[in-house]
Amino acid sequence: MLKKAALTSLWFLFLTFPLLVIRVNTIEHLVEWRWKNMLYVGIGSFVLSLLWQYLLARQASARGPGEGGGSPMRSLYRRILDDRRVRYPLLAACGVFALAFPFLFPSYQTSILTTALLYIVLGLGLNIVVGLAGLLNLGYIAFAAVGAYAYALLNVHFGLGFWAALPIGALLAALFGILLGFPVLRLRGDYLAIVTLGFGEIIRLVLENWNDFSFGPSGISNIPRPGLLGVELNLQQATSYTYYLMIALCLLTILVVNRLQDSRIGRAWIALREDELACEAMGVDKTMAKLTAFALGATWAGMAGVVLAAKTTFINPASFTFLESAMILSIVVLGGMGSIPGVILGALLLMLLPEYLRVFQDYRMLLFGATMVLMMVFRPQGMVPAIRRSYQYRRDEP
Known part of the structure; x- marks a missing residue:
């Protein structure tokens, strides 16, 4: 272990030597040698390599010689789910805190939490497609764009309000989900991911270049916020209502x-996700299962898009880039594919932590990348993995 850590430290020193040790002063034409940085890099990489190897060895010993990756220790979330005396008071406390949040914190904090809730809906919608059906979708944000533009355009041309546009946006997004589902029925894995990525980019480019229809890159502004029985709401009241x-x-x-x-x-x-051939051999209609997954997943994205347009009162194609789809997919993977509590926790962490770590704004993406790498190495099933159901047949003794 020490030998590996020493070799890793030497390798890091070799890679970072030109950047952290040598500094050229072009004004005075001098070369500065910062040997302290070399010492810091060497010690830090040595300690981190030791810690990395220790965690890997501990993970391997926890799995056991013949196990496939489950920890023998019972996780905290499973204990909460099983114990009603803990689960119900905790849910009640979370509910009371959520209802009282706008009265305890300023509107800015309420707006941030509203965005986190919006991504929870998007994550749960994508969880249907990726987590349950096992269909990798890299253009999921396109369905939210359909819902958002449906509300904005219907309001501009026909004066429809939020509540009338909400089901229309959901239905249009479901229709687009079915239209995407038909061409990819025979695809899986990387090929499916490439097609869905292309679908998301096609939607974005159409919205960006079809000026007569979508107002082009300038977008649509002055979108009405959700109404409450015709009552006029100021900005703070509208934020709390949303x-x-x-x-x-x-x-x-x-x-x-x-x-x-x-x-x-x-x-x-779930059967389709585990083994598509066996699923079809057992009589499951594979075509209907895939189309239903795409349609239902797109429905929730469409509703979230309508709410997004109403919350921000402005949309343009730049709001629906591939980065947003990647972020929603990261929420599902980080939280745990197929797990509802995991998706909720992943959305809250990925949406709230960047806002509250602005003091580290120069290193936020570095911390985000390092966190994802650590999660994929030490807990690839996610923070709150889905509980695999098992069925046991018990024959009644005579």
Whole structure:
């Protein structure tokens, strides 16, 4: 272990020597040798390499010689789910805190949490496609763009309000999900990812270049916020109202996704994810399962897009880039594919931490990348992995 750490330290010293040790002063034509930086890099890389190898060895010993990766220790979240005396008071406390949040914190904090709730809905929608059905979608934000532009254009041309546009945006996004699902029925893996990535870019480029339809790169502004029985709301009241609206939408999404998991179509998605050939051999309609997954996942993205347009009151194609799809996919993978609590936790962490770590704004992406690498090495199943259901047949003894 020490030998490997020493070799790693020497390798880091070799790579960083020209950047951290040698400094050329072009004004005075001098070369400065910063040997202290070399010492810091050597000691730091040696200690981190030792820690890395220790964690890998501990993970391997925890798995055991014949196990595939499950830890023998019972995780905290599983204990909470099993113990009602802990689960119900914790849920009640979280509910009270969520309802009282706009009264305890300023509007800026409420707006940030509303954005986090919006990404929870997007993450749970993508979790249907990726986590349950196992269909990798790299253009998921395009469905949110469909919902957002549906609301904006319907309001501009026909004067429709938020509540009338919400179901229309969801239906249009579901239609686009079906249109995407048909061409990719025979694709899987990397090929499916490339096609969905191309679909997302096509939607964005169409919105950016079709000026007569979508107003081009300048976007659409002055989109009305959600209304409340015709009552005029100021900015603070509208922010709080949108926040409570997102809480209701999150609860509805959690309820529907949880029921879908336990339904017949949910079990078909899981079978499709595990083994597509075996799933088809058992009589599952593979075509219907895939189309349903794309349509339902797109539906929630469409509703989230309508809320996004109403919250920001301005949209343009730059709001729906591939980076947004990658962020939503990171939420699902980091939290745990197929796990509702994992997606919620992943969305809260990835959306809230960057806002509260602005003191490290120069290193935020570095910390984000390092966190993702560590998660994929030491906990590839996510922070809160989905509970794999097992069925046991017990024959009644005579």
